[in-house]
Amino acid sequence: MTASGTANGAFEAQVDQGDLLKTLVPQVLAVLVRRGAEFAAAEDAVQEALLEAVRRWPDGRPDDPKGWLVTVAWRKHLDVLRSEAARRRRELVDHAEPPAGPAQTDDDTLLLLFLCCHRDLTPSSAVALTLRAVGGLTTKQIAAAYLVPEATMAQRISRAKRTVATQGVQGPGDLGRVLRVLYLIFNEGYGGDLDLTAEAIRLTRQLAAGTQDPEVAGLLALMLLHHARRESRFTADGALVPLAEQDRSRWNTTLIAEGIGILQAALDRDRLGEFQAQAAIAALHADAQRPEDTDWTQVLQWYDELLALTDSPVVALNRVVAVGEADGPLAGLRALRDVPADVPRRTAVSAHLHERAGDLGVAREEYLAAARLAASGAERDHLTRQAARLHGLG
Amino acid sequence: MAKYLLLKHYRGGPKQMPNAETPMDQWTPQEVTDHIAFMDRMADDLRERGQWVSGAALSPEGTFVRFDGEGRPPVTDGPFAETKDVVAGWMVIDMDTLEQAHEAAAYLSSAPGPGGLPLQEWIEVRPFLGNPTTVTE
Numbered sequence: 293m294t295a296s297g298t299a300n301g302a303f304e305a306q307v308d309q310g311d312l313l314k315t316l317v318p319q320v321l322a323v324l325v326r327r328g329a330e331f332a333a334a335e336d337a338v339q340e341a342l343l344e345a346v347r348r349w350p351d352g353r354p355d356d357p358k359g360w361l362v363t364v365a366w367r368k369h370l371d372v373l374r375s376e377a378a379r380r381r382r383e384l385v386d387h388a389e390p391p392a393g394p395a396q397t398d399d400d401t402l403l404l405l406f407l408c409c410h411r412d413l414t415p416s417s418a419v420a421l422t423l424r425a426v427g428g429l430t431t432k433q434i435a436a437a438y439l440v441p442e443a444t445m446a447q448r449i450s451r452a453k454r455t456v457a458t459q460g461v462q463g464p465g466d467l468g469r470v471l472r473v474l475y476l477i478f479n480e481g482y483g484g485d486l487d488l489t490a491e492a493i494r495l496t497r498q499l500a501a502g503t504q505d506p507e508v509a510g511l512l513a514l515m516l517l518h519h520a521r522r523e524s525r526f527t528a529d530g531a532l533v534p535l536a537e538q539d540r541s542r543w544n545t546t547l548i549a550e551g552i553g554i555l556q557a558a559l560d561r562d563r564l565g566e567f568q569a570q571a572a573i574a575a576l577h578a579d580a581q582r583p584e585d586t587d588w589t590q591v592l593q594w595y596d597e598l599l600a601l602t603d604s605p606v607v608a609l610n611r612v613v614a615v616g617e618a619d620g621p622l623a624g625l626r627a628l629r630d631v632p633a634d635v636p637r638r639t640a641v642s643a644h645l646h647e648r649a650g651d652l653g654v655a656r657e658e659y660l661a662a663a664r665l666a667a668s669g670a671e672r673d674h675l676t677r678q679a680a681r682l683h684g685l686g
Numbered sequence: 687m688a689k690y691l692l693l694k695h696y697r698g699g700p701k702q703m704p705n706a707e708t709p710m711d712q713w714t715p716q717e718v719t720d721h722i723a724f725m726d727r728m729a730d731d732l733r734e735r736g737q738w739v740s741g742a743a744l745s746p747e748g749t750f751v752r753f754d755g756e757g758r759p760p761v762t763d764g765p766f767a768e769t770k771d772v773v774a775g776w777m778v779i780d781m782d783t784l785e786q787a788h789e790a791a792a793y794l795s796s797a798p799g800p801g802g803l804p805l806q807e808w809i810e811v812r813p814f815l816g817n818p819t820t821v822t823e
Contacts, residue, residue, distance in 0.1 A: 414782045416687045417736070438687070440739050440780050448736025479819045480687070489820055518821055532818060570821075668818040 312357065313342065314428040320361045321425060322400030325407065329369050332453045335425070337372065341365035401426065401498050406465025409473045410456050417452040418473045419480075424449050426498075427491055437486040470499070471511050471567065478515050489519055500554075509558035510568030516551035517574035520544040531677075532670040536583040548578045569598040588618035605635045612641055621648035639665060640675060647682065656682040689739060689780050689814040690787040692794055696746055698771030699808040705799050706807035713800050721805075724797040732779060732790070741777035778814075787811055 317338055324334035341364040345357075354360040408422040420438075423429045435445035478492035496512045524538035533539075555571045573594045580586040595611035609631050616624025624645045631638055643658035659679035666672035710718060732738035747765040754761040777794070781787045791809040799805035 416780070416782050419687070420736075438780070439689070440736075444733060444736050444738050444780070446736075447734055451734075451736055476687075479821055481817045481820045514821070667813075667816060669815040670818045672815060 313345075316358050316361055317342070317428045318404065318426045319358060319400060320365055322404040323362050324365055324369060326400050326403055327366065329366075331407065331425075331457045332450075333369060333372065334365075335453075337365045337369035340368040344368075402465070402502050405470045405495075405499060406467075407456055408452075409466070409470045411466065411469065412455050413452055415473065415476055417448055417455070418469075419476055420445060420448045421452040421456070422473055422495070423477065423491065427495060429486070429491070433486050437488055438480075467503070467505060467508070471507060474499070475511060475567075478518075489515070489522070493519060506558040506561045506563050507565040507567050509554050510565060510571050513551040513555035513558065514567055514571035514574055516547045516554070517571060517578050520547035520551065520578060526670070530670065532674040534674070535577060540581065543578065548575075551575065552578070564597065564601070566598060566601045569594055569601060573598070586617070588614055592618045605632050609635050609638055609641055613644075616641075616645050616648065621645045625649065636665070636667060637662070640671075643675075643678070647678075652682050652685050656685075687780065687782060688784075688787075688816060689778055690784075690790075691810075691812040691814065692777040692779065692787075692791050693810040693812065694774045694776065694794070695808065695810065696772040696774045698773075699810060702808065703806040705801070705803050706805045708800050717798065717800055717802065720798050720802065725794070728794060728797075729777070732777075737779050737781060737790075739778035739780050741775070743775040744773055746772055746774065784811075784813070787813075 320341070321334055321338050324337060325331060329337065338361070341361050344364050345361065349357075404426050405422065408425050409418045413421065420434055423434045423437075424431065431446050431449060432442050434449075435442040438445065440448075474492050474496050477488050477495070480488045493512070493515050496508070496515060500508045500512045520543050521535075521538060523544070524540070524542040525533055527533060551571065552575050555568065555575055558568050559572070573591055576587055576591050576594070592611070592614040595607065595614050599607050599611055609628075612624055612627045612631060615627045625642070628638070628642055628645065639658050640662035643655045643662055646652075646658060647655035656679050659675050659682065663672045663675035663679065666675055710721075713721075729738060729741055749765060750763045751760050779787060779790055781790065788811060791811045795807055795809050796804040797807075799807075
C-alpha cells in the first residue's frame with residue numbers, strides 16, 4: 293500500500309489501525325483466557341482496553357501495541373474482579389500475575405479456537421463464536437453474513453459464551469471439530485459484504501502457523517485451491533458455471549501453486565486424512581489446463597481413499613461422477629446403484645450420466661426432478677436450464 | 687444452518703385435527719388471547735436462542751394482481767371468499783437441522799385453542815434455497 297498524499301496517508305493510517313486491532317483483539321482475548329479469565333469477562337476487559345487505546349494512542353502508538361493491550365486489559369480484568377469481590381464482601385481470590393515475557397500467539401489462538409468449537413455448542417453457535425472471538429468480526433457483520441437480525445446473532449453469541457463459560461475446556465481440545473467449523477465457514481461462501489471464504493482462509497492460515505497437523509495443512513490447501521477458482525464459478529449475472537465449462541484462464545495460479553505446495557508438504561508427512569484427500573482431488577482439477585486433460589483415473593483413486601476414510605454417502609456420490617468420467621457413463625450408472633436414494637444431488641448426477649449415455653428423455657426428466665430438489669437457487673436455475681436444453685431432443 | 691418458513695394456514699393442507707376445526711371467531715376472547723400470547727412467547731424464545739429471523743400475521747383476505755401491459759394500471763381480482771388455501775401468518779427461523787425446524791413447527795402447532803387444549807393444526811415447513819456451497823465436486 294502506498295500513500296499518495298497526506299489526506300490519503302492519514303486515511304490509510306486509520307485503516308491500518310483498524311486492521312491491526314482486528315488482528316490483535318482476538319490475540320489479546322486469547323492471552324486473558326489462557327491466564328484463566330472467564331470468557332465473557334475477558335471480552336469486556338479487552339473492550340475496556342480498546343477504549344483506552346482510542347483515548348491514548350493518538351498521542352503516540354506504543355512500540356508493542358499487543359503487549360500494551362494485554363497489560364491494560366489484564367489490569368482492567370483484575371480491577372473488575374477486585375471490585376466484585378469487594379462488593380460481595382468476601383476475600384479476594386489470589387490471582388497470581390502471569391510470568392512476564394512475550395505472549396504465545398499461536399498456542400493462544402489454538403486454545404481460543406478449541407474453546408469456540410466446544411463440543412457442547414451447535415455448529416451454528418460455534419461458527420458465530422469463532423468469527424466473533426477469533427475472527428475479530430463485529431456481531432453486525434456476522435449477522436449480515438448469515439442473513440439474520442443483529443439481535444438474533446447477538447443472542448446466539450452470548451448463549452454460546454455462557455455455554456463455554458460454564459463448561460470450560462475439558463481435556464485436550466478436538467482439532468477435528470475446529471477443522472469442521474472452519475470448513476463450514478468456508479463452505480457458506482459469500483454472504484453480504486463479508487467474504488466468509490476469505491475469513492475462513494485467514495483463520496485457517498493462523499491455525500496452520502501454530503500447528504504441525506497435516507490435516508490443518510490439508511484444509512488450508514483445499515480452501516486455497518477452491519478459492520483460486522472463485523472468479524470463474526459464476527457468470528457476471530450470477531449463474532453457476534460447472535467445473536468443465538469454467539474459463540480456466542481466470543483461475544488464480546498463485547493460489548493454486550501455494551495450495552499444491554502446502555498439500556505436497558502435508559502428504560509427505562504420511563498421515564493421510566479426509567481434508568488432504570479432498571485437497572488432492574481439487575489439486576488434480578487445478579492441474580488440468582483443459583477439462584479433457586483431467587487425470588480422472590487418479591481422481592478416482594483419491595475418491596477411493598476418501599471413501600475409505602469417511603464412509604460418507606456424499607463422497608460415494610462424488611466418486612460416481614469420477615467413475616463416469618474415468619470408465620464411461622454406463623459404469624457410472626452401475627456405480628450409482630450403490631448410492632442411497634436420499635443423498636443430495638443424486639438425481640442431478642444420474643441426469644448427467646443418462647445424458648452422456650444418450651438417454652436424453654430420462655436425462656431431461658431427471659434434470660427437472662433434480663431442480664425441484666436443489667438446495668440453492670443458483671443450482672435450481674442451472675438444472676432447469678439443463679432440462680430446457682434437452683427439451684424436444686429426447 | 688438453514689432458514690425455514692413456517693406457514694400457518696387458516697385453510698388448506700391435510701384434514702385438520704378436531705380442535706383446529708372451530709373457527710377462531712367462535713373461541714372465547716380469553717382463548718384467543720392465550721393463543722396469541724403463546725405465539726409471542728415462542729417468538730421471544732426463538733430470539734433468545736438466536737434462531738429467530740422474522741415473522742408476521744397476515745390479513746386473511748388479499749387481492750390477486752397482475753401486469754396488464756406497458757402504461758396500463760395493474761389488473762386486480764378477488765378477494766375470493768372460497769379460496770381453498772389461506773395463509774394466516776408465517777415465521778422464518780434459522781436452524782442447524784431440518785429436524786430442529788420440524789420440532790419448532792410441532793411446538794407452534796401445540797398452541798392452545800378452544801378449551802385451552804393444543805390446536806394440533808398443520809404447520810407447513812418450507813426450506814429456503816440458500817447460496818451454493820463453495821466446495822461442490
